Amino acid sequence: MTQKELIDIGKSFFQRQSWNPFPFQLETWKAFLKGKNGLLHAPTGSGKTFALWIPIVLNYIRKNKNYKEKAPPGLKAIWITPLRALSIEIKQAAEKMILDLELPLTVGIRSGDTSASERAKQKTKMPDLLITTPESLQLLLATKGYEKIFKNCEAIVIDEWHELLGTKRGVQMELALSRLKTIVPKLQVWGISATIGNLAQAQEVLFGVNQNPAETVLVSANISKKIRVESILPEKMETYPYRGHMGLHLLDQVAEIIRGSKTTLVFTNVRSACELWFQNLLEKYPEFAGEMAMHHGSISRETRHWVENAIRNEELKVVVCTSSLDLGVDFAPVESIVQVGSPKGVARFLQRAGRSGHQPGKESRVYFLATYAMELIEASALRKAVKLGLVEDRVPYLNSYDVLIQYLNTLAVSDGFYPDEIFKEVKSTFCFQYITKEDWQWILNFLVYGSQSLQAYDEFKKVELDEDGLMIIRSRRTAMHHRMQIGTIVGDASMIVKFLSGGYIGSIEESFASRLQPGDTFIFAGKKLQLFAIKNMQVLVQKAPAGSKSKVVSWSGGRMSFSAQMSELLRQEIHLANQPEELSVELKALEVVFKRQRKESIIPNADEFLIETFKTREGYHAVFYPFEGRFVHEAMASVLAYRMSLLSPITFSLAFNDYGFELLSDQEFSIEDLLDNNLLSTSYIHADLQQSLNATEMARRKFRDIAVIAGLVFTGMPGKAVKTKHLQSGTQLLFEVFKDYEPDNLLLQQAYRETFEHQLEEGRLLLALERIAKQTIVVKECLKPTPFSFPIITDRLREKLSSESLAERIKKMTASYLK
Known part of the structure; x- marks a missing residue:
């Protein structure tokens, strides 16, 4: 044919x-x-x-x-x-x-x-x-x-x-x-x-x-996918924008979008926000009951499948969800997407927008809901990115030795492998194209002996070397443990949530469950539940009594950071705030904020780097605005605080968000000293990062994941998972052994490398500092916190105060600043 x-x-x-x-x-x-x-x-x-x-x-x-x-x-x-x-x-x-x-x-x-x-x-x-x-x-x-x-x-x-x-x-x-x-x-x-x-x-x-x-x-495909981006604008803009209210003040406008669409997906970035939005929508609009559902990764598989089928069959009006519905699932009835809060990246935003109009030729309609005023700048940036087709790069991994060790154990569990043959294959991959013969030999020794410093312990000796050179795992116990641990997603230990009557609800993280006492109530999977007992890694619950105050389940890892592409777009939009003729709908809506910012300080131009200083009853503040994302700001703030402490003894409190970071001290310090001593230099940045952030401690935590993937520790049998604290203590012991007796251990080196490359984003930090070196540094001595600095301050306060007392504190602060 x-x-x-x-x-x-x-x-x-x-x-x-x-x-x-x-x-x-x-x-x-x-x-x-x-x-x-x-x-x-x-x-x-x-x-x-x-x-x-x-x-x-x-x-x-x-x-x-x-x-x-x-x-x-x-x-x-x-x-x-x-x-x-x-x-x-x-x-x-x-x-x-x-x-x-x-x-x-x-x-x-x-x-x-x-x-x-x-x-x-x-x-x-x-x-x-x-x-x-x-x-x-x-x-x-x-x-x-x-x-x-x-x-x-x-x-x-x-x-x-x-x-x-x-x-x-x-x-x-x-x-x-x-x-x-x-x-x-x-x-x-x-x-x-x-x-x-x-x-x-x-x-x-x-x-x-x-x-x-x-x-x-x-x-x-040369297909121009039509994406309509609209921002949900509040009737009244906050002069001093702040974080923390999840955008729930715009609930009524979201309800109008839901009523006007066949099906709407409301995307939140984290599961706790998903639970909150579901509860608030249901409480304020009970007419949505029966036509509204929730979908996130911790809800039971059966419930998730039911929700997906109900969307396809046009049985649901609205689904509140997380990234669990980001990818590829074809829901033709979905007409509108609501993105709650910043998606932190263009690709993620486009992916979610594509859930509506998910058919060739159909228009995708996405509404951006800013959880606080400053996020409207991101909405403006995202619309521009969609129009220009700008999307982030994805940076591939190099030399992930933990995954390689797991893979070789996989081959050894089955029919075994001959090292020379597999080495050629491994070296042909992008990830391991630079692997040396010496590194390969170290990995083979690790498989057979459990590394140089663990040779005395039989539990780390997994692979046997036959006379003909075949490497194979013969122990049934080792093989079983390995098959149960295949996979490279490592997170907080999860605990099954079940009704006393036996019904399965989903899973929550051990770190949240450990804070609950019998009788405590919490919201999970759209239900108000009361803890009865925690037994055998299971959270046994019953329906909570009517009217009881409940916590919302929280998950770790919820704080995402801007992508490099998003940071660049954000800086461009902020610089446009000084050009009234080029303002977008969102930037025009923010004019009241910009006007106040100009009154108290400035809005930096493209060739300017802004540092604001002011004094409050908390102490002396310096706020820096690189607009590079919270991970880069965390690293930059730590390096600057460390370098300033070398000039004279001083202690700082640090706070940061995606827009900038704050150094706060109870003693006066000079920004001029910082500039005169070139403390924003890229010189010795790696060494200073190590000193300022206690990179060893961060690498120790990163090593836990690497050790699990490489099979150095066993995470437990189904239903009998090893507790996180026990897992952490076990891997910390191994980390210390390698650090003290085997510093050239490839897994130890990988822990440090991943800490700097992926967690601290050292490469982006260097580029940011190089950019700042070409800008004019503008130091503004302010009488009080500015609108730009306000979200950073409230981020720091949230770490110390409950949501109720934080709201009261912010109300008082805003009132005093507006005087």
Whole structure:
């Protein structure tokens, strides 16, 4: 069958659905049928799934003359998805096509949600088309005789590649692909990506450093996705904007959007905000009951699936959610998106906007709800980014030795591996292209002996070295522990929440549960619950009595930071505040804030760096405005405080947000000393970061995650997880051993490297300081806090005060400043 005849089969399928293929879909079909590998870049909701399912099936038709009869046994294609929730959508798309074309192919899902009975069936007979996750693919590689599973596989598709790139799950995929390409030399590899800036690098990471560029293609969809961005503006703007009220003062306007749309998704950045918004909407608008639901990662799988199906079936008017609904799930009825608070990045905003109008040619409608006035600057910046098509780069990992060790243990658990063969494969990946023979030998010694300083302890000796050089794990206990720990997402230990009667609700973090006493009430999964007891890592609850005051469940890791792209856009918008003729709707709405800021201080121009000083009853304040994001500001504030303390003994309190940072001391200090001594220099920045932030302590915490991934510690059996404090103490002991006796340990070095590169963003800090060095530094001596400094001050106060006393304090402060 010719390529034209095959393409016509695909077109006929589209015509029967009343569709017309886009040029990028046809281009993808043709490239795939020519045997090319590729990366498909297209906006959300443009038909990316059928762009690759169709050619996979057409290729099957070409290779099997009697393609409508019984299919040859064995796995033919793998579709990798980073989120289990997407699996059902992808399966339905494949089944729709197979049914229409009357093909005998089977489609299966293998993920953490797959039942034990279904996995057992797959062990004896794999489906023709398998949809799975990066972790489940690793588990297949940990299966005895895994090469037989993959030997007939002809294609692998990695969906949402932009979400995997720059994560350790992405490194998992790089390593898995290096193995699969050896098992199946003619395996076709395709990635699918939506919002990403560095496409060329994304392609290189996907295919590895040894891939012949002539064998790969980049297909970009020239589809202009219509996205309408509107800001929800308050009737009255705060002269002194502050944080902390979650945007709930705009509840009525959100309700109007909900009433005017078929279905609305209200996105919050964190699960606690999701719970708060759900409760407040329900309490103020009881008419939404029965048509409103909540969706986040800690709610039970059954509830999440019910919500997703209810959206598809147009049974829900509004869903309050988090990033759990960010990716790829096709909800045609969704007409409007409400983004509560700053998304902190352009890509995340575009991803969420794409949940509405999730069909080719449809307009996406997204409303930005600023939780406090200054976030309207971000709304203005985001609209500009959408118009210009600006998206962040995703920075890939290099030398993630913890993931490599886990991967090698995976191969050793199955059939074992020969080091020389696997070294060539590993070195072909982007992540490990610079690995040396010496580092490789260290890793092999680690697998066999548990590193130089742990050789005396048998529990760290996992891999055996056979006489012929095969490295293999023979211990059933070690193999079981490893299979249970595959995966690289490490977080706070979670505890199951169950009703006393036995109903499963979801999971909360141990750190929150440990603060509860029997009888305490809390809000979770949209329910008011009362703690009965905590037993065997389970939180047993009952319905809370009516009228009881309840805490909202909180989760760690909720404070995100601006991306570099977002920081640049924000600075541009702030500089425009001095050009009235170029103000956007949002900046015009902020004119009352800008007017007050000019009265108390200035709004810096592009060539200016602003430092404000003032005195209050708390002490002497200096506020700096790099507009670089809270992670960079945390590092910069710590370095400056450390450097100033070297000039004369002084103690500072630090506060920071995405706009700037504050140094506060009870004794007077001179900003002129800071400038005269060039304390904003990039010189010795690495050493000063180490001293100022206690980098050893930060690396110690980072090492916990690395140790878990590398298998140095075991996190526990299902339902009997090791408590976080025990896990932390165990990994801290190992950290100290390596620090004192084995400083060249690669995992120890990785902990420090990741602390500086990923947590402190040292690279961005250097660039920020270089930019500041070219600007004119303007020091404004103010009589009182300014509108720009007010959110930073309230961020610091929130750490000390309850929400009630904070609101009262802010009210008094605002009243005094307005006098």
